[in-house]
Amino acid sequence: MFKIRKENLNDLYAKISESMGLYIPIKKAGEVNYHVWGEGKEVSLETLKTVRSPKDAFFPQTENMMKFKTEGKNIDIIDVRDEKRPFVLFGVKACDYKAIEVLDKVFLMDPVDTYYKARRDAITIVTLACSKPEESCFCSVFGIDATAPCGDVTAWLDENYLYWQANTQKGEELTGKVSALFEKGGEEEVKSQQEQTKTILAKLPFATLDLSRFKPENLNELFNAPEWESLSEACLGCGTCTFVCPTCQCFDIRDFKTRDGVLRYRCWDSCMYSDFTLMAHGNSRTTQMQRYRQRFMHKLVYYPSQNDGLYSCVGCGRCVNKCPQRLNIVKVINTLGGKKND
Amino acid sequence: MRDVEQKMIERAAALLQNGEVARVVGWKKGEFYFDPAPAVFETVDELKDFVYNGFCGANLSKYLIKVSKNEGKTAIFMKPCDSYSFNQLVKEHRVDREKIYVIAVECQGKLDIEKIKANGVTAVTNVEENGDKVTVSSLYGETVLDKADVMLGKCLTCKGKTHQAKDEDIILHEMPAPANNRFDEVAKLEAMTEDERFAFWKEQLQKCIRCNACRNVCPACSCLKCVFDNPSSGVAAKANDDRFEEQLFHVIRAFHVSGRCTDCGECSRVCPQNIPLHLLNRKFIKDIDGFYGEYQAGETAEGKTPLTSYKEEDLEVSDVFKGEGK
Numbered sequence: 001m002f003k004i005r006k007e008n009l010n011d012l013y014a015k016i017s018e019s020m021g022l023y024i025p026i027k028k029a030g031e032v033n034y035h036v037w038g039e040g041k042e043v044s045l046e047t048l049k050t051v052r053s054p055k056d057a058f059f060p061q062t063e064n065m066m067k068f069k070t071e072g073k074n075i076d077i078i079d080v081r082d083e084k085r086p087f088v089l090f091g092v093k094a095c096d097y098k099a100i101e102v103l104d105k106v107f108l109m110d111p112v113d114t115y116y117k118a119r120r121d122a123i124t125i126v127t128l129a130c131s132k133p134e135e136s137c138f139c140s141v142f143g144i145d146a147t148a149p150c151g152d153v154t155a156w157l158d159e160n161y162l163y164w165q166a167n168t169q170k171g172e173e174l175t176g177k178v179s180a181l182f183e184k185g186g187e188e189e190v191k192s193q194q195e196q197t198k199t200i201l202a203k204l205p206f207a208t209l210d211l212s213r214f215k216p217e218n219l220n221e222l223f224n225a226p227e228w229e230s231l232s233e234a235c236l237g238c239g240t241c242t243f244v245c246p247t248c249q250c251f252d253i254r255d256f257k258t259r260d261g262v263l264r265y266r267c268w269d270s271c272m273y274s275d276f277t278l279m280a281h282g283n284s285r286t287t288q289m290q291r292y293r294q295r296f297m298h299k300l301v302y303y304p305s306q307n308d309g310l311y312s313c314v315g316c317g318r319c320v321n322k323c324p325q326r327l328n329i330v331k332v333i334n335t336l337g338g339k340k341n342d
Numbered sequence: 343m344r345d346v347e348q349k350m351i352e353r354a355a356a357l358l359q360n361g362e363v364a365r366v367v368g369w370k371k372g373e374f375y376f377d378p379a380p381a382v383f384e385t386v387d388e389l390k391d392f393v394y395n396g397f398c399g400a401n402l403s404k405y406l407i408k409v410s411k412n413e414g415k416t417a418i419f420m421k422p423c424d425s426y427s428f429n430q431l432v433k434e435h436r437v438d439r440e441k442i443y444v445i446a447v448e449c450q451g452k453l454d455i456e457k458i459k460a461n462g463v464t465a466v467t468n469v470e471e472n473g474d475k476v477t478v479s480s481l482y483g484e485t486v487l488d489k490a491d492v493m494l495g496k497c498l499t500c501k502g503k504t505h506q507a508k509d510e511d512i513i514l515h516e517m518p519a520p521a522n523n524r525f526d527e528v529a530k531l532e533a534m535t536e537d538e539r540f541a542f543w544k545e546q547l548q549k550c551i552r553c554n555a556c557r558n559v560c561p562a563c564s565c566l567k568c569v570f571d572n573p574s575s576g577v578a579a580k581a582n583d584d585r586f587e588e589q590l591f592h593v594i595r596a597f598h599v600s601g602r603c604t605d606c607g608e609c610s611r612v613c614p615q616n617i618p619l620h621l622l623n624r625k626f627i628k629d630i631d632g633f634y635g636e637y638q639a640g641e642t643a644e645g646k647t648p649l650t651s652y653k654e655e656d657l658e659v660s661d662v663f664k665g666e667g668k
Contacts, residue, residue, distance in 0.1 A: 324612030
C-alpha cells in the first residue's frame with residue numbers, strides 16, 4: 001500500500017493527466033459532478049455523492065452514433081466513432097462501482113454495444129472508500145462494502161493522506177506512472193478508518209431494508225399490488241430519478257436532419273416519460289402509475305430474474321435525495337416488501 | 343406547528359366523515375421527519391400518515407388539475423404562496439373552483455434539507471424546529487442551526503402571508519412579514535455586463551440534465567402534452583445538448599409562462615442541480631411590472647392580465663425592445 005499527502009494530490013492529478021484523461025468529482029457552479037481535470041479546477045473528493053453518477057464517462061447522456069450523407073441517390077454511412085484515449089475515472093464510490101457491473105451485463109452481453117465497450121476498455125478505475133456515509137445510503141443491503149470497493153485501484157482518504165492500493169494489471173500500470181509521488185504505508189490507518197465507518201454503516205436507518213420479497217416468483221403479486229397507486233400518486237413524471245441513477249441504462253435513438261443528411265444520435269431516456277418506448281400503435285404504458293411501477297419492478301424484479309439475482313439498485317440513495325416530491329425506492333421496498341419488525 | 347397539524351387532521355377527518363368532500367390533498371409522512379410527500383387522502387384511516395411540518399414546501403395546487411377531474415369535491419391545504427398558483431389555474435380554466443374546498447394553513451417558512459446538509463451535517467436522523475432555531479440530530483452528533491440559514495430559497499423571498507383564496511383557515515400563530523426583497527437578485531443580474539450575464543447563465547445551465555422536473559412541477563406549465571415531448575411536433579428534444587439547454591429550453595419556458603408565473607419558486611426547489619431557474623421568471627415579472635404597471639399573477643382568479651389585454655397607453659413593441667419601460 002502507498003500513500004500521498006493530501007496537499008500533494010494536485011501533483012498526482014497533474015501526473016496522471018500527462019498521459020491520460022482524468023475524470024474526477026469537480027465543483028462547478030455550486031454542484032459536484034465528474035468533469036475532466038485541469039489546473040485550477042476545484043476537486044472535491046470529500047463529496048459523498050456527485051449529483052450525476054460516473055456512468056456518463058462511458059455511457060454519455062448524448063452520443064453521436066453515425067452520419068448519413070445523401071448525394072443524389074447515394075447514401076454514405078459515416079462512422080463518427082473516434083479512437084478512445086485511455087482515461088482514469090477517479091473517486092468512484094463502492095455503490096457506483098457496483099453499478100458499473102450492472103451496466104456491463106446489459107451493454108457487454110451479446111450483441112456487444114461497441115460504443116460502450118470502446119470507452120469501457122479505455123478506463124482505469126480508481127475507487128474511493130466511503131468514510132462518512134449518510135442517512136440515504138443503503139449499499140450494504142445489496143452486499144456492498146463501502147469501506148473496501150474494488151476497481152483497478154482502491155483509495156482511502158483521511159484528514160492527512162490518500163492511501164492507494166492497486167488491484168489489477170491496469171491498476172499496477174497506473175501506479176507505475178505515479179509511484180514517484182508516493183511513500184509506502186497506511187495499512188493501519190486504513191484499517192482503523194474501515195472499522196469506524198463500519199460502525200456507522202451498521203447504524204444507518206436503511207441498513208435493515210428487507211428485500212426478501214423481491215424475487216421473480218413474486219412477480220405477479222408485486223406487479224398487481226394495489227399500493228402502486230398511492231406510491232406513485234405524487235410522481236411528476238420527470239426524469240430526475242433515472243438521470244441521477246448509476247444503473248439506469250435506457251436510451252433512445254433519434255435522427256437529426258442536417259443540411260445534407262442525417263445525424264443519428266442516442267440519448268438517455270427515462271421510463272418516467274410519456275413517450276418512452278412509444279411504438280407505431282401507441283404507448284404500452286399510458287399512466288404515470290404504470291411508468292413508476294416499471295422503474296422499480298425493473299430494478300428489483302425483472303433485472304435480477306435475468307441476472308442471477310443481481311439487483312439493479314446499488315443503494316446509492318441519489319433518488320432518495322433528489323426526487324422533487326420525495327418518492328423513492330426505499331418507500332417502495334418498505335411498502336411492498338414489508339418493514340422489518342412491523 | 344404540531345398544534346396546526348393536529349387541527350388540520352381533525353378538519354380533514356370531519357370533512358371526509360360528513361361527506362362534504364371525497365378526498366383531501368395534503369402531505370404524507372415519509373421515512374424521516376424531513377421527507378413528506380404530497381398525497382391524496384380518501385379515508386379517515388389514511389389520515390394517520392398525514393403530516394404538516396417545516397418540510398412541506400411542495401406546492402400542491404397543480405395536483406388539482408388531475409385530482410379534481412374525479413367525482414365529488416376535493417379539499418386542499420394551501421400555504422399562502424400555493425394559493426397564487428391555485429388562482430392562476432382557476433383563471434386558466436384548468437381547475438374548477440366549485441369543486442375545490444380550500445383550507446388556508448399558516449406557514450412559518452419551509453426548510454431545505456440540502457441546505458441543512460450543506461452545513462456539514464450528514465447522516466441526519468431527525469430535525470426539530472424550535473422557533474428561529476433548527477436542531478438536527480445525526481449519527482455523528484447534534485447540531486443547532488439558524489432557521490434563516492436553512493430555509494428554502496423561495497421562502498427567503500416570501501411574497502406575503504395572505505392567502506389569495508380560501509374557504510376557511512387554520513392559522514394559530516402570527517406569521518412572519520413578507521420579505522419584500524425578491525427583485526434584489528434580479529437587480530444583481532441586471533447590473534452585470536452582457537458578457538458577465540451570459541457567462542453566469544452558461545455556467546448554471548450547463549449543469550442541466552434535462553430531467554424536466556422544473557417543467558413538470560410548474561403550475562403554469564399545464565399543457566397536456568409539452569411540444570418538447572411530442573414526437574410529432576417536429577421540435578421534440580430529449581437529448582441533453584448544451585446548446586439547447588443554455589440558449590433555448592429554459593428561456594423558451596420562461597417566455598411561455600411569463601405573465602402567468604406567480605413566482606412560487608418550485609422550479610428552483612426541485613432542480614437536482616440547483617440552477618436558480620426562478621431568476622429567469624422573476625426578470626420577466628420585474629419587466630412586466632415596469633412596462634405595464636405592477637401586476638401579481640394569481641392574486642385573483644378573475645380579470646385580465648397585462649400580456650393578454652390591450653390598452654391604448656401600452657408600450658410599443660419597439661419601446662419594450664429598447665427596455666424603455668416605466
